[in-house]
Amino acid sequence: MSPAPFPYKLVATDLDGTLLRDDDTVSERTREALAAATAAGAAHIVVTGRAVPWTRHVLDDLGYKGIAVCGQGAQVYDAGAHRLLTSVTLDRQLAGLALSKIEAEVGPLALAASRDGVDGEVLFGPGYQVQEGLPAQYLEDTAAVWTAPLNKLYIQHPGMGEDALVKVARATVGNLVDIVMAGPGIVEILPLGLSKATGLSLAARRLGVKAAETIAFGDMPNDIPMFGWAAHGVAMANAHAELKAVADEVTTSNQEDGIAVVLERLLGAA
Numbered sequence: 001m002s003p004a005p006f007p008y009k010l011v012a013t014d015l016d017g018t019l020l021r022d023d024d025t026v027s028e029r030t031r032e033a034l035a036a037a038t039a040a041g042a043a044h045i046v047v048t049g050r051a052v053p054w055t056r057h058v059l060d061d062l063g064y065k066g067i068a069v070c071g072q073g074a075q076v077y078d079a080g081a082h083r084l085l086t087s088v089t090l091d092r093q094l095a096g097l098a099l100s101k102i103e104a105e106v107g108p109l110a111l112a113a114s115r116d117g118v119d120g121e122v123l124f125g126p127g128y129q130v131q132e133g134l135p136a137q138y139l140e141d142t143a144a145v146w147t148a149p150l151n152k153l154y155i156q157h158p159g160m161g162e163d164a165l166v167k168v169a170r171a172t173v174g175n176l177v178d179i180v181m182a183g184p185g186i187v188e189i190l191p192l193g194l195s196k197a198t199g200l201s202l203a204a205r206r207l208g209v210k211a212a213e214t215i216a217f218g219d220m221p222n223d224i225p226m227f228g229w230a231a232h233g234v235a236m237a238n239a240h241a242e243l244k245a246v247a248d249e250v251t252t253s254n255q256e257d258g259i260a261v262v263l264e265r266l267l268g269a270a
Contacts, residue, residue, distance in 0.1 A: 006040035007266060009213040012200055012226060015048040015058060016183060017219035017254050018236055024133065026062060033260035036267050043207050045069065047196050049182040049222055051114045051151050052077050052084065054122065054134050067206060071114065071151045072180060072190055072222060073199025076206075082118065086202060089116050089149045090177075090191050096146065098173040098189060099153065105172050106165070112136065112154035113145040120151070128156055129185060153189040162187050166221075180222040181240070188222075197225035215266075217251075217259050218243060234262055 011034065013019040019026055034044050043066065048055055051071040056079070059068060065080035076086040103109055110127035114120060124130050125142035139145065145153075157165050162181050169179040169187065178190040204214065216223070216230035219239040227233030227246055235247035236258045244250055251258035 006037060006042055008037075008042050008215040008231070010204060010207065010209040010215070011037050011042050011044045011263070012047045012214055012216040012230060013044065013259060014196075014218040014220070014223055014226075015046060015050060015055065017238055018217050019046065019254070019259060020058070021255055024058070027257055027260070029257045030260045031062075033257075033263040033267070037263050040267060043209065045200070045203055045207075047073075047200050047203075047216070047226060049180075049186070049188070049196075049220075051075065051120060051122070052118050053120055056082070056118070067203045069196060069199035069203050071199075072182065072188060073194050073196045074151045074190070076199060076203050077118075084118055085206070087116055088151070088191055088194055090152055090189070092146050092150060094176055095150070095153055095189055098177045099155070101173050101176075102155070102169050105168055106157055106160060108158075110156040110158070111142050111145065114151045114154070116149040116151050124154075127158065128154070131183075131186075155187050155189060156185060182220055182222045195225035196222060197229040200226055200229060215262075217262070219254065234258075 038044055047069040049072045052075055055070045059079045068077045068079050070077050074088040078085055112124035112128045114122050122136040123139050123145055124136050125139050130136045165187050166179055166181045177192050180188050182188055211229050212231045214230040215232045216226045217234045219236045221240050221242045223243055233247045235244045235250045237253040251262050
């Protein structure tokens with residue numbers, strides 16, 4: 001009997017905590033597994049919460065030339081041409097209202113914002129802790145945040161963890177905007193209805209691939225919609241408990257080549 005073909009036409013991978021190791025590199029084993037999957041007929045697409053300016057250098061280092069979904073689904077980006085194909089912005093008036101309502105419940109928040117565009121800056125105000133190694137511009141007066149189109153806001157609370165902040169924010173403004181937890185200390189305010197699933201579905205349509213032909217890998221609650229859209233969702237061992245609860249399977253961690261472990265098994269059966 002001839003071996004079965006590789007069962008998926010699209011491999012969707014989150015970046016941080018999933019494709020990337022903790023030092024922001026991709027192992028040779030994982031690179032080889034992804035190359036073998038693409039040689040078997042599957043497309044690989046990066047689906048990340050990072051906006052394009054925080055993603056572009058990673059994709060360039062990988063030699064990635066395909067379509068990427070960035071900014072929690074807000075941006076569909078052609079990495080080979082270095083240009084945006086689609087971009088969704090956050091209604092700034094609505095976002096300001098949501099922010100004021102959350103602060104009325106929990107007190108003052110530290111704020112950052114991602115401006116739209118391939119070269120959009122990330123701006124952050126007093127008290128906001130930006131992930132080390134990512135470029136951002138400090139603003140003493142956060143009023144400047146609102147002067148140009150935004151993809152999203154980031155919020156932090158000095159005395160409240162991200163899970164608790166997400167719970168309160170959703171209960172307070174969930175009818176105005178979407179609130180997601182994208183990583184340790186990373187709580188985001190997004191346009192209502194926007195998710196990695198909406199961006200991935202747009203990108204998949206461009207590639208002529210269906211949800212039923214997609215396997216997705218992730219590690220955080222913002223990957224839940226992507227798992228709901230894809231035929232098979234794989235959580236990393238280091239994933240948040242909320243994502244593991246809805247995953248079809250759990251692989252090893254991002255440090256232990258979790259993506260490669262699954263792809264090698266599927267390729268071995270193919």
